[in-house]
Amino acid sequence: MGKLSNRNRENMGILSGRRQFIWYWVLVSLIAILMMPQAALAQKADNVLETCEIRIGRDGKTWRFSGYVNDLQPRLLFSDVPASDFIRSTRGSCTFDIFNETSYGGRHVTLGTDLSKRIRAGTGGVDGSGDTWRIRSIIITKVTGKQCKIRIGGNGVRMTYYSSRANAAVLSETPAMNRISYIKGSGCKAILFNSSFSSGRSKEKRAFNGPNYDPGFRVRSFSLDGFW
Numbered sequence: 108m109g110k111l112s113n114r115n116r117e118n119m120g121i122l123s124g125r126r127q128f129i130w131y132w133v134l135v136s137l138i139a140i141l142m143m144p145q146a147a148l149a150q151k152a153d154n155v156l157e158t159c160e161i162r163i164g165r166d167g168k169t170w171r172f173s174g175y176v177n178d179l180q181p182r183l184l185f186s187d188v189p190a191s192d193f194i195r196s197t198r199g200s201c202t203f204d205i206f207n208e209t210s211y212g213g214r215h216v217t218l219g220t221d222l223s224k225r226i227r228a229g230t231g232g233v234d235g236s237g238d239t240w241r242i243r244s245i246i247i248t249k250v251t252g253k254q255c256k257i258r259i260g261g262n263g264v265r266m267t268y269y270s271s272r273a274n275a276a277v278l279s280e281t282p283a284m285n286r287i288s289y290i291k292g293s294g295c296k297a298i299l300f301n302s303s304f305s306s307g308r309s310k311e312k313r314a315f316n317g318p319n320y321d322p323g324f325r326v327r328s329f330s331l332d333g334f335w
Contacts, residue, residue: 159183159199159247161218163191163228172245176201181249186210190241194232197222200269202248202278207240214240216280219259219266226264226282230303233264233282234325250276255295255314255333258288259326268331270295275332279304283325290314295333299326 160173170191174183176199187209197203203218204211205228216230231238252272258265261284270276270292280303290297295314301307301324310322314333 157199157249159201159203159220159249161197161203161205161245161247162195163188163193163205163242163245164195165190165192165241169195172247173199174247176247176249178249178251181251183247184211185245185247188242188245190243192227192239192241193225194218194222194228194242195225197266199247200250200253202250202268202276204246204248205242206244206246207242209243211244211246213243216282217278218282219257219268221265221267223260223265224263230280230283230327233261233284235262236283238283255290255292255297255331257290257297257329257331259284259286259329260288261286261325270331270333275330277305277330279328281327281329283327285321285325287312287320287322289316290331291316292333295331298330300328301325303328305330 156175156177158173159176160171162169162171164170170189172185172188176183197218197220199220201220204215205218206215207213226232227239228242229239250269250271253269254272255270256267258267260266265288268276268278290312291314297312298309299312299322300309305328308324312320
């Protein structure tokens with residue numbers, strides 16, 4: 108009888124182990140099923156297409172460069188565009204890098220979106236300082252997961268830049284600008300520099316909603332970041 112009792116205990120232990128194993132995999136399967144809609148939604152968000160567009164021109168002519176971007180394919184490349192003096196408009200949740208040589212060479216500035224009026228290409232395109240050139244190539248890049256927003260310009264011009272949730276926006280070369288209309292977003296701030304590549308004099312400005320802020324110098328590069 109004692110041996111039989113031991114076998115029973117062994118069998119019960121085996122059955123208990125099997126039950127635990129089965130329940131473990133049932134739990135894992137339930138978690139996987141519950142996570143599937145979230146993963147599907149995240150993938151759907153990644154795949155949502157948005158149009159970004161820049162219009163450039165000269166001598167009364169206008170050329171439009173646009174396309175669909177999403178988080179999986181965030182960039183549009185235009186390696187050889189008609190030589191153009193002006194940017195007429197920008198739109199979409201993107202940045203717009205313009206170059207004065209084909210194939211993305213030579214001098215360069217990064218423009219924001221929702222440009223309020225026509226400007227010349229170059230670091231002096233907003234403030235009218237004369238440091239301008241012709242556009243020969245363009246890169247359009249989507250900002251994924253927008254978090255912070257800055258509306259900046261000068262001389263009656265404004266444009267908007269965004270940072271993403273994942274990364275700070277670091278704009279190493281922009282047109283010279285000295286008026287900020289607002290900075291929006293949770294815990295957002297901008298660090299402003301009076302020279303390219305985050306050099307020279309600097310000032311930090313946290314989120315605000317007007318009136319216009321003058322940093323005391325022309326901004327030629329800046330970073331924009333925040334936290335959740």
